[in-house]
Amino acid sequence: MPDVKGFLSDKEAEKLQELFLNVYHLGNILEIGTYCGKSAFNFAKVAERKNRIVYTVDHHTGSEEHQLGEEYHDEKLFDERLNKFNTLPEFLNNLIFSKMGKCIVPIIAKSEKASKIFEEKIALLFIDGGHSLETAINDYECWKNKICSGGLLVIHDVFPNPQDGGRPPFEIYSLAKESKEFKDHGIYETLGMLEKI
Numbered sequence: 001m002p003d004v005k006g007f008l009s010d011k012e013a014e015k016l017q018e019l020f021l022n023v024y025h026l027g028n029i030l031e032i033g034t035y036c037g038k039s040a041f042n043f044a045k046v047a048e049r050k051n052r053i054v055y056t057v058d059h060h061t062g063s064e065e066h067q068l069g070e071e072y073h074d075e076k077l078f079d080e081r082l083n084k085f086n087t088l089p090e091f092l093n094n095l096i097f098s099k100m101g102k103c104i105v106p107i108i109a110k111s112e113k114a115s116k117i118f119e120e121k122i123a124l125l126f127i128d129g130g131h132s133l134e135t136a137i138n139d140y141e142c143w144k145n146k147i148c149s150g151g152l153l154v155i156h157d158v159f160p161n162p163q164d165g166g167r168p169p170f171e172i173y174s175l176a177k178e179s180k181e182f183k184d185h186g187i188y189e190t191l192g193m194l195e196k197i
């Protein structure tokens with residue numbers, strides 16, 4: 001696998017594989033937030049062995065924090081030709097080098113738009129998209145009912161202590177936890193994990 005840019009720790013990457021292995025028998029997986037493919041390739045390691053598909057949704061123009069002048073801006077991912085942040089070329093290069101194209105289906109769209117046409121029930125939903133409160137809640141509301149019973153909702157960057165990081169992922173983790181739709185499986189590093197009832 002190529003050295004892929006991204007924000008997952010090695011332990012989180014391993015945990016994502018383990019979580020998918022626990023539920024792959026229920027169906028395929030969908031993630032919101034491809035970026036350069038790091039989480040998608042980790043899920044794909046399981047998908048390849050178990051004959052499953054990883055759907056990965058991203059408009060590829062970056063979240064708020066990736067834009068020019070923001071904390072997580074990476075100048076190598078700024079597309080001078082389009083004059084905007086653009087992770088699609090890097091993701092496609094990684095996809096070719098990883099040779100995992102057979103089990104990864106990229107969906108290049110805004111999460112909300114993609115949710116309107118996506119009808120399959122999924123075994124695991126990984127939310128790692130935009131971190132504004134509006135975007136995070138939208139991702140949760142638009143996709144949560146597509147998880148099958150017994151399937152998993154996994155949210156990245158969940159920080160119970162506000163001093164450790166932004167709140168929106170924690171807010172949607174709390175929403176799910178307090179709803180009657182999910183059973184809490186706790187937090188591993190920054191992965192909030194819940195099971196659909």
Ligand SMILES: C[S@@+](CC[C@H](N)C(=O)[O-])C[C@H]1O[C@@H](n2cnc3c(N)ncnc32)[C@H](O)[C@@H]1O
Binds near residue numbers: 005032058063128131
């Ligand atoms: C934190 S990165 C994802 C990291 C990736 N999962 C990894 O493992 O490296 C968040 C991504 O979400 C995408 N994004 C933000 N808001 C979105 C939205 N409303 N619809 C689709 N993608 C969105 C951004 O373009 C960005 O690539």
